[in-house]
Amino acid sequence: MEFSALVLDLDGTLLDSNKQVSERNKQAVISCHQRGLTIIYATARPPRAVKELLPEELYTIGSFVYYNGALVRSSHCGEEHHFPIERDLFGEFLDHCLDIAPSVEFSIEVMDEWYCLGEIEVAVVARRKGNPIQREIDELKQYHPTKILLSSIDESNAAALVDPFATRLNIVITDGGKLIQIMSLTASKEAGVQLLCDSFGISMSELIVFGDDYNDTGLLGAAGYSVAMGNAPHDVKEAADEVALTNDEDGVGVVLERILAE
Structure with a gap:
């Protein structure tokens, strides 16, 4: 070959x-x-x-x-x-996640910078190579994320978190269901x-x-x-x-x- x-x-x-x-x-x-x-x-x-x-x-x-x-x-x-996620769509998704699963670990990557809303599991931090910068919700909504990361997911909430956005975002569940990775649809x-x-x-x-x-x-x-x-x-x-x-x-x-x- x-x-x-x-x-x-x-x-x-x-x-x-x-x-x-x-x-x-x-x-x-x-x-x-x-x-x-x-x-x-x-x-x-x-x-x-x-x-x-x-x-x-x-x-x-x-x-x-x-x-x-x-x-x-x-x-x-x-x-x-x-190919970032458009800011308004990101804000809509963030509000949806916090409504459905307020305890989910929510973070974003923006051109090699990592930002989060709250504390992130130690294992996730080690895997991502770096410490996330904590931001308030309104600050986070100003970004156009390269990628959204959802970790510490309750399996019973997973479908409710992502299904309403399945046609608007590229959503991939990896790591044996422990991590949801979300990118622009393109x-x-x-x-x-x-x-x-x-x-x-x-x-x-x-x-x-x-x-x-x-x-x-x-x-x-x-x-x-x-x-x-x-x-x-x-x-x-x-x-x-x-x-x-x-x-x-x-x-x-x-x-x-x-x-x-x-």
Whole structure:
């Protein structure tokens, strides 16, 4: 199989359960780059976390789709695109959330800055790489969020929180139902990758893509060849052309080594 670009999700895919990139995975990605493949990382994470998590050798060769596609950046082709949530829609959604579930942990990301209404669970803070800046409701409503995050969710309230906005926002439930991520309706991983491919002169049919969660399914379906991780939910595996070993078994590296040897 011949590919022009490699697209990688991070958490649950390139990163193991300890949020590390194994030496085998790292060398496999570097080998792809040396063969001439464009490297794209498509993640739900913000820029600050990606820079901290990726080894320098992998970071410098990459182009980036952050926040599930709400922010796209590449120093290699000079592209930057931001797809925020419109402020009035955000204010409406915030009021709705506080009415339905006043105890939900509500925070937003705005171009790599993190803001919250109240206290955020320690585990969420550790995962986001940084401490959120606390704002009052009226202050928060002045922003055009890159992404909204809802955590510490009561499952009985989840549908009531998001269903009324399902046609107006891109809503993805990840992390085993523990996190709701909300972006502009125009933002998705596949749309962000498409922008970069257009700039690089690459067709989506020339991509090999790796992912493990529901925010990856659109991208898996759009790629020329897609690989779901062994740790992915069943529905995500069904969307892929191949199922790799898990992220703790160097699943990315094993598949790439085989493909490079073909």
